[in-house]
Amino acid sequence: MSTILTGDRPTGPLHLGHYIGSLKKRVKLQQKHQQFVMVADLQALTDNVGNSQKINDNIIEVALDYLSVGIDPKQSTIFLQSLVPELTELTFHYLNLVTLARLERNPTVKSEIQSRNFQRNTPVGFYCYPISQAADITAFKADVVPVGADQKPMIEQTNEIVKTFNRLYKTDVLVTAECLFGECPRLSGIHGKQKMSKSLNNAIFLKDSPELIQKKVKQMYTDPNHLHISDPGKTDGNVVFEYLDIFDENTAELDELKKHYQKGGLGDSKLKQRLSSILIEHLEPIQKIRRELEKDKASLMDSLIASSEKARETAANTLAQVREVMGLRML
Numbered sequence: 001m002s003t004i005l006t007g008d009r010p011t012g013p014l015h016l017g018h019y020i021g022s023l024k025k026r027v028k029l030q031q032k033h034q035q036f037v038m039v040a041d042l043q044a045l046t047d048n049v050g051n052s053q054k055i056n057d058n059i060i061e062v063a064l065d066y067l068s069v070g071i072d073p074k075q076s077t078i079f080l081q082s083l084v085p086e087l088t089e090l091t092f093h094y095l096n097l098v099t100l101a102r103l104e105r106n107p108t109v110k111s112e113i114q115s116r117n118f119q120r121n122t123p124v125g126f127y128c129y130p131i132s133q134a135a136d137i138t139a140f141k142a143d144v145v146p147v148g149a150d151q152k153p154m155i156e157q158t159n160e161i162v163k164t165f166n167r168l169y170k171t172d173v174l175v176t177a178e179c180l181f182g183e184c185p186r187l188s189g190i191h192g193k194q195k196m197s198k199s200l201n202n203a204i205f206l207k208d209s210p211e212l213i214q215k216k217v218k219q220m221y222t223d224p225n226h227l228h229i230s231d232p233g234k235t236d237g238n239v240v241f242e243y244l245d246i247f248d249e250n251t252a253e254l255d256e257l258k259k260h261y262q263k264g265g266l267g268d269s270k271l272k273q274r275l276s277s278i279l280i281e282h283l284e285p286i287q288k289i290r291r292e293l294e295k296d297k298a299s300l301m302d303s304l305i306a307s308s309e310k311a312r313e314t315a316a317n318t319l320a321q322v323r324e325v326m327g328l329r330m331l
């Protein structure tokens with residue numbers, strides 16, 4: 001049995017990229033493993049310092065998404081990062097184990113800094129979020145972390161911290177982890193090229209209404225050279241086909257459509273209609289559960305607080321071990 005930890009920043013509701021990249025996997029994993037799922041509000045604050053209201057409002061949105069896709073609070077411990085202060089202390093100890101040069105090399109942070117145009121004004125907390133993520137993972141002694149492809153550098157950095165700590169303090173209290181990718185570790189946003197991301201305004205959210213899904217699919221990037229229906233079209237790099245490959249279960253028909261499109265004579269709008277209906281149908285049962293749960297957000301918040309208390313016990317155990325090997329006075 002593995003121990004799994006994963007989480008999401010509550011900067012908005014979750015989208016199809018989360019679903020395909022990691023949420024579906026978590027629903028499966030919880031049946032056989034011990035799984036912790038974290039709403040990473042502190043990490044979200046690292047680049048939203050003037051926006052704490054937005055982060056606080058979205059905690060419940062993310063929790064609603066978790067439950068509606070089938071993460072079961074009886075099988076998984078869903079918790080709120082800021083209710084486990086042990087994570088913050090662990091982060092503080094780990095900060096000394098990482099050099100500035102090493103932080104600078106993290107490709108995910110690098111590209112995030114670029115896309116946010118921070119330059120020299122990057123908040124230090126943001127710069128160091130891979131270290132806080134190492135605390136999240138190691139506090140639960142997780143050995144498996146189901147995430148999207150962009151999170152791989154975080155796990156590599158976590159494992160370096162684990163090895164450095166264990167070597168310096170001649171111990172084995174911290175354990176290394178491996179990433180586990182979903183069926184599609186990277187889903188393109190509706191405009192193509194970049195990955196689906198709330199901040200890039202290219203996401204289809206799990207809670208989007210059928211009308212909104214239709215509208216977004218209509219805007220999807222296809223083949224810019226496919227101007228007339230009769231033109232031959234490219235299926236590679238065509239976002240509609242990327243999504244159909246994932247969500248269309250009728251693979252025989254899909255193969256036919258691909259051939260037809262490549263030959264010419266098949267219009268984008270027909271394909272987009274097909275994709276819209278498939279997505280709407282796929283999300284309908286998820287949205288039905290969400291509508292039920294939304295009626296009682298207060299009790300959902302209460303359960304999140306209660307399960308955070310449970311998560312805290314595990315993190316406190318690890319922190320006690322860490323303090324002990326470091327020779328710190330025990331609390």
Ligand code: TRP
Pocket residue numbers: 005006007008009040043132133136137145147151
């Ligand atoms: N970085 C993740 C995201 O961008 C959220 C996260 C925080 C996380 N701590 C984690 C993911 C630990 C996996 C493990 O959504």
